[in-house]
Amino acid sequence: MVTRTTAASSATEPQPGLTYRPHVDVSDRGTEVVLVADMPGATADTIDVTFEDGVLAIHAAVAPRATSGRAIQQEYGIGNYRRTLRLGEGFDGARIAADYRRGVLTIRVPRLAAVLPRKVEVRAG
């Protein structure tokens, strides 16, 4: 389902229900595609990674920060993360590995062995 971004009513307090699109680096390493996403403030158990029909979807529910006092300078917002990327066919959804460390999510999506180039040895007769 599409998470809707709700309209913010105040610029000075964190808004519940905001959803951000995390910045990602995506690299193709031949045998796998590696996605790295900046998702600070999430936790491993609230991150949801799905792969369906060649589309990799990331979602993380980020709890509002426990804050005391009053905001006197608010330069960025805190909210959930959501992003989808179309990788296409030929990937092995069962062997996707995801790792969350220091606020960075790394996902490795291996290609199916059947689609990898294979070097065929030529036997001498």
Place this chain on the structure above:
Amino acid sequence: MPAYRPGFALPLDELREEIDRLWSSLVTAPPLHGWGTRSEESVFPAVNLRETDDGFSIEAELPGLGVADVDISVSGDCLVLKGARRSADEAAEGATPSGGGNADGSQSAAKVVWLLRERGTGAFERRITLPVPVDSQRVDASLIDGVLTVVLPKLAACQPRKVPVRGA
């Protein structure tokens, strides 16, 4: 185009996300932390500053940075945040299970093709002036899941004091 099935990501979702993002930028939603491509003169990192009677707390999003990558110094009413994030190539090499080293030197010499590179890198330094001086001896900083939190207690002289009013 596959039929719409709730619960699964669809290509149209990407368009929808863009529209949502554009919409939220039109209303007054605060922006995402600034770890994208940033211009040379942009103020970085973005911080959220809160004040209580006892002091201040500053939060900044520093994904991918370790404790050793951040340098914080406090003097009077001035807080300086310094640090650096490695480039995506270095970080990717470090994250490869087969080990570090340069692409040309390591055993995993598979050619890397970048499909998207949005995560900013490089060094930053930001100087923040607080409304009143803080006690630099009692400043506490933590970096958890990429979120830096610095708690700065106000000097006793700068804390609000309740003044009793005498009657006649």
